[in-house]
Amino acid sequence: MVGVETGRPRSRRAPGASRKNGDDVTPRSILISGGSIAGPALAVWLEAAGWRTTVVERFAEQRDTGQNIDIRGAAREVVRRMGLEDAVKAATTGERGTEFVDARGRALASFPAGTSDGDGATAEVEILRGDLSRLLVERSRPGTEYVFGDQITGLEERADGVEVTFRDGPTRTVDVVVIAEGVTSRTRALVLPDADVRELGLYTAYLTIPRTPADTDLWRWYNAPGGRSVTLRPDNVGTIRAAVSFRSDVRGLADIGPEAQVRVLRRTFDDAGWETPRILDALDGGAPFYLDSLAQVRLPAWSRGRVAVVGDAAYCASPVSGMSTSLALVGAYVLAGELAAHDDHRAAFAAYEERMRPYVDDAQDLPPGVPWIAHPRTRPGVAALRTAIRVVGSRPARRVGQAVGAVAGLFSGSSSELVDLSGYPSIAASTAL
Numbered sequence: 431m432v433g434v435e436t437g438r439p440r441s442r443r444a445p446g447a448s449r450k451n452g453d454d455v456t457p458r459s460i461l462i463s464g465g466s467i468a469g470p471a472l473a474v475w476l477e478a479a480g481w482r483t484t485v486v487e488r489f490a491e492q493r494d495t496g497q498n499i500d501i502r503g504a505a506r507e508v509v510r511r512m513g514l515e516d517a518v519k520a521a522t523t524g525e526r527g528t529e530f531v532d533a534r535g536r537a538l539a540s541f542p543a544g545t546s547d548g549d550g551a552t553a554e555v556e557i558l559r560g561d562l563s564r565l566l567v568e569r570s571r572p573g574t575e576y577v578f579g580d581q582i583t584g585l586e587e588r589a590d591g592v593e594v595t596f597r598d599g600p601t602r603t604v605d606v607v608v609i610a611e612g613v614t615s616r617t618r619a620l621v622l623p624d625a626d627v628r629e630l631g632l633y634t635a636y637l638t639i640p641r642t643p644a645d646t647d648l649w650r651w652y653n654a655p656g657g658r659s660v661t662l663r664p665d666n667v668g669t670i671r672a673a674v675s676f677r678s679d680v681r682g683l684a685d686i687g688p689e690a691q692v693r694v695l696r697r698t699f700d701d702a703g704w705e706t707p708r709i710l711d712a713l714d715g716g717a718p719f720y721l722d723s724l725a726q727v728r729l730p731a732w733s734r735g736r737v738a739v740v741g742d743a744a745y746c747a748s749p750v751s752g753m754s755t756s757l758a759l760v761g762a763y764v765l766a767g768e769l770a771a772h773d774d775h776r777a778a779f780a781a782y783e784e785r786m787r788p789y790v791d792d793a794q795d796l797p798p799g800v801p802w803i804a805h806p807r808t809r810p811g812v813a814a815l816r817t818a819i820r821v822v823g824s825r826p827a828r829r830v831g832q833a834v835g836a837v838a839g840l841f842s843g844s845s846s847e848l849v850d851l852s853g854y855p856s857i858a859a860s861t862a863l
Contacts (some may be wrong), residue, residue, distance in 0.1 A: 457482045460769070461594055461602065463582050463617050464610035465492065466559070468741030468758035470566035472608060473574045474512060475766030478857050483574040484604070486596070488581040492567055495718075496559025497636050497671050498523055498649075498663050504789070504849050505756035506555065508763045511856035514565055521561045523665045528552045529648040530819045533703040538816050539823025540648065552649055553752075558665055562755070582607075582617045587735045606775050607737045608765065610758075613725050615743040622739060626728040630748060632657075632801050633683055634675040635695055637719035639712045641670045653812050654702040657805040662705060672709050674699055677805050684723040691721045724748045724801065726794055732786075733779035740765050745790040750801040753793040760849055761786055767854035789849035 458481050462469045465487030473483040501509060501518065509515050527542040543552040567576070577599060584595035591603045609617045618625060645662065652660045657677030662670050676698050683694060692713050699706050713719060727746040732739050741758035748754065765782045772778035806812045 458606070459591075459604040460484070460606045460608060461486065461582075461592075461604045462608050462610055463487075464612075464615075464741070464743070465489070465567065465576065465578070466563050466610075466612075467566065467755060468743075468762045469608075469610035470563065470570050470574075471508075471512075471759050471762035472610060472740060472766050473570040474566060474857070475763060476769060477570055477573045479766065479770035481770075483570070484577065484602075485570075485574060486577045486580055486582065486599075488579070490579040492564065492576075492578070494560035494564060495638075496563070497673065498525065498556050498665070499559050499562065499755045500553035500752065501555045501557065501562075501759070502553050502752065502756050504851060505759040507851060508759045511763075511854075512569065513857045514569060517565050518555060518557060518562065521557050521565065521666065523556045523558060523663070524647055525552050525556045525649055525664050526647045527649070528651065529646075530651045530653075530816070530823075531704065532816070533652070533654075535644075535650075535704060539819045541823060558671075559755075561666075582620070585617075585620050585737060587737070592736045605736065606769065609737065609739045609743050610741050610762070611743045613727055613742050613746045615739075618739055618743050621734045621737045622729060622731070624730065627725050628728065629681065629723050629725045630750070630801055631679060632675055632677055632724045632750070632805065633721060634673050634724060634749070635691070635713075635719050635721045636671070636673050637709070637712060637717050638665075638669050639672050639709060639717065641668055645670055652704040653804070653806065653815060654699075654704075654706075655807065655809045655812050656698075656702075657802070657807045658699060658702050659805055660699070660702060660704055660706050660709065672705075672712075674702075674706070674709060675805065677802065677807065681723070684721050688719075691719075695721075722749075724750060728794070732783050736775055738765065738779050738782070745786075745794065747790070747793040748796075748801075750804075751793055751796060757790060757793055760789065760851075763851070763854060764849070785850060792848050 460476055460481055460483055462472055462483065462485045465485050469485050473485050477483045509518055525543060527540055529540040530538040532538060543554060580596050580599045582594055583597050585607060586593045588603070591605050592607045594602050594604065594607060609615055611617055613627060645664065647664045649661065649663045654660070659675045661673045665671050674695060683691065695713060696710055699710060725746065726748050727742065727744065729739070729744060732744045740761045742754060744761065745757060746754055747757060764785050768778040768781040769775070772781065806815050
């Protein structure tokens with residue numbers, strides 16, 4: 431069943447956002463495939479610039495699920511320009527920092543949440559994916575049409591646009607199509623089949639479990655031999671977001687059925703210790719979960735003809751980079767800015783790629799050993815990791831300001847600022863046009 435939600439008619443126009451058809455001037459149109467982060471963010475900016483924006487999402491309704499994500503650096507500036515900074519801060523999870531523990535739950539070292547746009551394993555702004563998606567969708571809805579429960583099945587470029595066919599809905603013709611889906615995007619394969627999806631050899635299962643009195647407002651991290659980790663994170667709805675990760679050379683585990691996945695997780699984590707039995711019991715009890723094979727996406731080009739990609743479908747840096755959400759928000763902002771500024775989509779796509787490539791390349795350049803350094807296979811390896819964590823969390827390291835950077839380097843990638851956002855408007859500036 432296809433659900434359609436249509437916003438109010440537009441009264442705004444922006445330079446470069448319209449086309450002439452005889453004596454008529456009509457807004458340019460875009461179809462965005464993907465309703466999570468990058469898709470609605472792109473719709474926010476182009477709707478503000480006077481485009482006719484439509485988002486198609488294969489799920490039957492807006493998803494309010496998802497784990498903790500952070501917004502850092504340049505992405506914080508994008509959120510500010512969008513006019514959503516206060517709303518995002520009001521929806522944060524309340525996570526106060528990161529704590530590494532042993533099998534008995536004793537703290538090895540603790541690190542407070544960051545106090546600026548970029549520092550800290552726990553960022554200053556931590557928000558549930560579903561909450562950020564909701565805020566972006568709400569911000570775009572004054573003029574964006576949302577089509578839920580459908581997906582693109584064909585793209586045929588014509589002289590005056592792209593003819594789009596859907597699994598259920600009627601065919602449409604639009605000026606531009608942007609694919610804002612996930613790592614394994616099916617729509618991307620229709621136009622850019624040469625995507626290099628590089629799996630990192632690390633699987634993570636995400637689920638939500640009941641909160642107990644023993645839980646805290648810290649992101650607690652536990653390592654077990656065998657390349658395994660278990661983490662518990664607070665949220666703002668009274669539950670705990672759990673994740674279990676493990677190294678494996680076996681490919682395809684994310685594609686097998688959920689019952690088989692639970693058996694794999696039970697077998698892999700049965701003797702892991704700490705809070706693992708609680709998580710496994712939740713899985714055995716039917717708790718919804720998602721098993722992901724962590725990967726990066728690399729493409730030689732981010733567009734073909736009138737179709738482009740943005741976010742994870744274009745350049746996922748993987749969750750261990752700490753940059754995937756930031757790349758989605760910044761990429762959508764830059765792409766929208768270039769589309770609004772150019773009458774020719776080819777020029778817009780070229781400018782988008784030129785400005786974003788250095789930022790993406792830096793984000794995808796993970797530090798040596800990441801993610802394996804945070805998931806040692808042997809007991810001596812786990813002991814060495816714990817020693818390193820104690821050292822960077824020690825008072826001398828804190829006094830010289832080394833702790834935050836060191837722990838970030840151990841467990842994640844870059845928080846790069848290699849992107850120029852000058853020349854792009856804020857929402858206030860766009861709506862005044």
